[in-house]
Amino acid sequence: MPEVRLEEVRRFMVDSLKAVGAPDKEARAQADLLMHADTVGHYSHGLNRLEFYINDCQQGACKPAAKPVVLKESAGTAWVDGCFALGATVGNFCMELAIRKAKETGIAWVAAKGCNHYGMAGYWALKAEREGLIGISGTNSSPIMVPTRSKERALGTNPIAMAAPAGNGDKIVVDMASTTVAMGKIEMQIHKEEPLPNGWALGPDGRPTTDAKVAFGAGKLTPLGGEEKSSGYKGYCLATMMETFCSGLSGANPSHKVNLWDLARSNESMNLGQCFAAIDPDCFAPGFGERMAECLKTWRNLEPVDPSLPVLAPGDKEHQTSVSTLAKGTVTYPQKQLEAMEKMAKRIGVKPIQTV
Numbered sequence: 001m002p003e004v005r006l007e008e009v010r011r012f013m014v015d016s017l018k019a020v021g022a023p024d025k026e027a028r029a030q031a032d033l034l035m036h037a038d039t040v041g042h043y044s045h046g047l048n049r050l051e052f053y054i055n056d057c058q059q060g061a062c063k064p065a066a067k068p069v070v071l072k073e074s075a076g077t078a079w080v081d082g083c084f085a086l087g088a089t090v091g092n093f094c095m096e097l098a099i100r101k102a103k104e105t106g107i108a109w110v111a112a113k114g115c116n117h118y119g120m121a122g123y124w125a126l127k128a129e130r131e132g133l134i135g136i137s138g139t140n141s142s143p144i145m146v147p148t149r150s151k152e153r154a155l156g157t158n159p160i161a162m163a164a165p166a167g168n169g170d171k172i173v174v175d176m177a178s179t180t181v182a183m184g185k186i187e188m189q190i191h192k193e194e195p196l197p198n199g200w201a202l203g204p205d206g207r208p209t210t211d212a213k214v215a216f217g218a219g220k221l222t223p224l225g226g227e228e229k230s231s232g233y234k235g236y237c238l239a240t241m242m243e244t245f246c247s248g249l250s251g252a253n254p255s256h257k258v259n260l261w262d263l264a265r266s267n268e269s270m271n272l273g274q275c276f277a278a279i280d281p282d283c284f285a286p287g288f289g290e291r292m293a294e295c296l297k298t299w300r301n302l303e304p305v306d307p308s309l310p311v312l313a314p315g316d317k318e319h320q321t322s323v324s325t326l327a328k329g330t331v332t333y334p335q336k337q338l339e340a341m342e343k344m345a346k347r348i349g350v351k352p353i354q355t356v
């Protein structure tokens, strides 16, 4: 598969976003978000998402130069209108607000309406972690999860993320969809022309399918855990929890009223809800970092079933991928994905992405 230098991927993202009206600062922040995903190995949320954002800007669903505003606040809370700005503009605004408030009060919770897709939820939790705080973030999304026992879809893939600092620069990073996988993973299987593992998705008839194109067309993902007999209702429950924090608190669209997000969307915004929280561990028992470091050490040192597959802590996989991506300086993309980017580049008049 072709490789592209990291600086070239970023150049292409920034040029593309500026071509559809994003100011330089906003384009760079959105590119940082996408670059993070491709660097840590969540390719579904990196370059793969760019064309969706470009189309949202062109069609008016996203206002790339808009700035969020605070509608209501207390010492430890804020209700924000994202004003349909780019996902990274709203994410940075809200998490910076939560961090500032948590440093003053110990804990802060920000809920935003009027949001667009904001990429990896973990990117936002990590912003607080870098400040020595526990970061939490989540979003609702288009209704592509089929709740347990339902024939119909009603909830989003509603991801949940938490990042916490442990001693010596180590950290725990939980960042996951409340469906078995994110829809972007199905798209990546299409790009790679590979079938889906069992249990990820349902076909139009509500029965499991491993055909990535059928699954993408049907847009019916299983809740985390799959069917009821394998506890899929717990993924459904987690999605309802994020719905409460995201649309419930902010007044955004609940997932079941959000438009489906595809490359041929209308100009109507999704009006997603998002939440951003920060907690200062220093307000609680002394030694938080050391305790978390001890937990991480214990988990990683558990005897593995297969010695070639050591036990990982949440966040380790992404950290390892990030170290190797940065050392290599390139990202590998499926040929079909780069062909789609070339078409998009022509359409919006930017220099196509150059492979190594």
Ligand SMILES: NC(=O)c1ccc[n+]([C@@H]2O[C@H](COP(=O)([O-])OP(=O)(O)OC[C@H]3O[C@@H](n4cnc5c(N)ncnc54)[C@H](O)[C@@H]3O)[C@@H](O)[C@H]2O)c1
Binding pocket: 042, 045, 117, 118, 119, 120, 121, 122, 139, 140, 141, 157, 158, 159, 160, 161, 173, 174, 175, 176, 177, 178, 179, 180, 181, 182, 183, 185, 311, 312, 313, 314, 315, 316, 317, 318
């Ligand atoms: N913005 C949106 O609407 C939206 C919707 C859904 C998902 N997403 C994002 O998509 C990304 C991918 O989500 P996903 O659920 O498909 O990811 P995933 O299934 O790869 O799970 C990722 C999480 O599991 C942990 N993990 C993986 N293997 C592990 C192991 N062996 N031991 C311990 N922990 C392990 C990772 O460190 C990470 O915390 C996330 O960043 C999520 O935020 C975004």
